[in-house]
Amino acid sequence: MGTIVWFIFLFILISLIYWFFSQRVVPWATSHGDREQSVPLRDIFRWFSAGRLVFALLLVVFLLLPLLSVVVIKPGYRGVVFDVFRGVLPEPLGEGLHLVWPLVQQVTPYDIRTQTYTMVQRAQEGESDTLWAPTADGLKVGLDLTVRYKPDPARLPELHRNIGPDYAEKVVRPQIRNIARMVVSEYGILDVYSKRRAIIQQQIFDRLRGMFAKDGLICEEVLLRDVVFTPEFEKALENKMMAAQKVEQLEFEVQQAQKRAEARIKEAQGEAAAFETINRSIEKNPKLLEYMWIHKLANDVKLVVVPRDGAGGIIINPEPLLNAK
Structure with missing residues (x-):
């Protein structure tokens, strides 16, 4: 739109320059020089009269006025109108086609979409x-x-x-x-x-x-x-994390050792309790001990020598007992 305004301004400027040379400079040169060799500029451009100049200017303004008056607001935009006489108007223009006063109102588009x-x-x-x-x-x-x-x-x-x-x-x-x-x-x-x-x-x-x-x-x-x-802090943070991982690893190993020790203690306590139960059972039934070692014998054992009451050994044939199993 600004280009069109400049075009009109240049057109008017050229027209004024022509009028100045045809009405002022050429008659002055003719009156001070050789009248036979001086030709007025308006005689060269006979078709370009003052009336035609005014008509051409009015025609250009009439044709360009709709272009200067039309403003299109694109989707996602709003147009803020500045009026020469009233300042910034309180209501911005919405999307679509709008008519404004040329050279009096100026529209500035604003993108209202997310940025x-x-x-x-x-x-x-x-x-x-x-x-x-x-x-x-x-x-x-x-x-x-x-x-x-x-x-x-x-x-x-x-x-x-x-x-x-x-x-x-x-x-x-x-x-x-x-x-x-x-x-x-x-x-x-x-x-x-x-x-x-x-x-x-x-x-x-x-x-x-x-x-x-x-x-x-x-x-x-x-x-x-x-x-x-910063690189220095990243290096220090990396070292700290590695040290923390080592501490966690040591704590984990200590916990595992404690759990293994607790498991051994519980295992020993279980074995002691089992031995105590066996001892009480043997005291109540002395024959239980003989049954237990005979029960553990292999199937192919034919003869076993065992001590008895500190009196040496006796020979027991375990085959009947093994067959009874």
Whole structure:
């Protein structure tokens, strides 16, 4: 649309230059020079008279006026109207075709769809930079942060009046960096590394939502995608985790040894209890001992010598007893 306006301006400028040369310069040169050799410029362009010039200008304006008056708002956009006499109009234009006063009203389109602003540690993942924030214990962490937001359609005139179309650089980026740093500075580096990450993400979202609302923006979601540590801290953290794993391994081995000792104690206690029961049974029935060792004999044993009451040995033929088994 601006190109058309410049075209009209150049057309009028060329017409004024022609009028100046044909009405002023050429008659002055004719009166001060050779009348026989000087030819007025208007005689060369006989077809280009003042009346035709006015008619051509009116025709161009008439043809271009509809083009300058028509504004098309694309889907997902709203148009904020600035009027030369009334300022920013309170009602933005919706999607579709609209008519405005040319050269009096200017329409600025605003994208009201969800937008994302990403701060990443790896350059190939996005166009922004990493957010490095200090922690409560004086260390630094890098945050891979994505914020989903959009302009409030009902407050677009206010946004246009106070900030303008470049609100992403003027409001979104500075507030994200400021709020994220403030929230992270309240936690230690191990808190950021542990399960408190979800709490930190929620606090950043709550504070950004309030700050964005003051400027006519809606914060929809905050995604804390990754936490990046310095190489020195990563090395120290790795060493600490390895030491913790060794301690856990030693504790596990101690527990296993204790369990094995407890098992042996219980086994010995069980054997002692069994022996005590056997002794009581033998005291009640002395023949039980003979039965037990005869019961354990192999099938092919024919002769056994055993001691008895300290009187030497006796020969017992176990075959009848074995056959009885």
